[in-house]
Amino acid sequence: MTLYGVPLSPFVRKVLLVANELGIPLDTIEVPPHSDDPDFRRISAMGRIPAFSDGAFELVDSSAISRYLIMQAGSDLMGGQNPRRQAQIVVRERFADDDLAPALTDVLIERVVKPVRLGQTTDESVVETALESRLPPVWDRLESLLADNGSWLVDGEFSYADFALGTHLASAELAAVMPDESSYPNIVAWHHRLQSLAAYSAMMTNTQECIERMKKNLSAQGPAA
Ligand SMILES: N[C@@H](CCC(=O)N[C@@H](CS)C(=O)NCC(=O)O)C(=O)O
The missing domain is CATH 3.40.30.10 (Glutaredoxin)
Structure with missing residues (x-):
């Protein structure tokens, strides 16, 4: 494959x-x-x-x-034969891709894609705007989902929903805009649980290796025009 x-x-x-x-x-x-x-x-x-x-x-x-x-x-992982669980996983993934991903796009572009792939400088004012206006509502929603569900996102049991949202939390990790523990204790605890999974740490290693290769390619090309 x-x-x-x-x-x-x-x-x-x-x-x-x-x-x-x-x-x-x-x-x-x-x-x-x-x-x-x-x-x-x-x-x-x-x-x-x-x-x-x-x-x-x-x-x-x-x-x-x-x-x-x-x-x-x-x-x-997708909820097996349980219709309620399957439906909740779909709803969590919609929140991940329709709300969380767009709120993180600007910071991912500014802090990761521009310096690592395009050889451009981060515009911190764009990051600041995202931190002030776009991210708090989605962090609030994620925090309350975790408070209601427990350790994992659907009824406290690990499922595909944790990866569907976790991949976007990895964007926050890569762009160094993780929510703070005093306001978002459930998100931070869930993030630690994700980090302890072999699948998550292998994915992050893979991502960091790709970032290093991109940085090397950029420096081999010389400064951006
Ligand atoms: N719904 C798609 C979204 C994929 C997507 O938007 N990928 C971005 C990169 S993060 C892309 O290829 N963007 C180029 C474009 O939209 O033209 C999925 O889940 O795979």
Whole structure:
């Protein structure tokens, strides 16, 4: 099975988390969004990452790819046969991708993508605005979800929902904008639980290695024009 994309993307990291958890080895082809790699563009017509293939079966979208891997493995990470649990996992993933991801986009671009991939300087005023206005409402929502559910996001039991949101928390970790413990104790405790998972730490190692390769490529190219 092959995964196309770079782990700077939270959506690529989501698939890595699932594959790591299930022990599924993936060949990874590191392409940025809109790469003109022909195999990637055949799968991802709009140029979005991640893209994925399992032989002749090709897919885009992190949710679809994750579902495919989980069902193929016969895992109940997606809620198994429990309709309520499955539905709650869908709702958590919608919150992750529709609310949490957009609130973190600016900080991820400013603090990670610009310096690491584009060789550009971070605009801290953009980060400041996100910290003041965009992030508090989503941190508030996540904090209350965890307060209501316990250790993990659906009824206190670990599921795919923890990866679907955890991949975006990893963006906050990479951009050094983690919520503070005095205001958000449940988020910080959940983050520590995620960090103790082998699947999460392998994903972060993979991401840091990719960041180091990108930095080396940039310095080999010399200063940005
Ligand atoms: N719903 C998609 C979103 C994927 C996505 O937006 N990926 C970004 C990178 S983080 C991308 O490729 N952006 C380029 C674009 O939207 O044109 C998924 O879950 O895979």
